[in-house]
Amino acid sequence: MSDCLFCKIVEGKIPSAKVYEDDDMLAFKDIAPARPVHVLLIPKKHITSLATLAADDAGVLGRMLARANAIAVEQGSPDGFRVIINTGRVGQQEVPHLHIHIVGGPEPVGPMLKRI
Ligand code: 5GP
Numbered sequence: 625m626s627d628c629l630f631c632k633i634v635e636g637k638i639p640s641a642k643v644y645e646d647d648d649m650l651a652f653k654d655i656a657p658a659r660p661v662h663v664l665l666i667p668k669k670h671i672t673s674l675a676t677l678a679a680d681d682a683g684v685l686g687r688m689l690a691r692a693n694a695i696a697v698e699q700g701s702p703d704g705f706r707v708i709i710n711t712g713r714v715g716q717q718e719v720p721h722l723h724i725h726i727v728g729g730p731e732p733v734g735p736m737l738k739r740i
């Protein structure tokens with residue numbers, strides 16, 4: 625999608641602090657980190673949100689979740705982390721390209737529904 629911010633990051637048209645990349649996903653540091661560790665993990669393929677998943681998107685989403693712990697540990701969150709997937713208007717999703725927030729650090733991240 626030519627107009628999508630995160631597609632532009634995938635294409636290298638907008639710089640990002642990459643922390644992991646493979647054939648179907650990219651992880652980079654959030655530009656406005658809410659915690660000491662705050663990484664965005666996205667599919668390279670444009671998927672708008674969890675509300676618009678196709679049946680065959682389940683595989684990449686599973687692989688992304690399976691990668692989250694290794695990314696968190698490597699970035700400095702060895703004792704767990706939180707994943708957040710804001711979805712649509714009610715979920716207050718700001719960037720319409722599916723992304724998994726991985727948040728953590730040395731200390732607990734705080735209340736469950738605090739806006740990050
Ligand atoms: P959302 O609210 O859609 O779940 O989260 C979007 C996230 O993208 C926010 O945490 C915001 O800080 C981050 N973000 C927005 N623009 C950029 C950017 O250009 N680069 C990076 N690295 N993060 C961004």
Ligand code: ZN
Nearest residue numbers: 628631670721
């Ligand atoms: Zn996109």
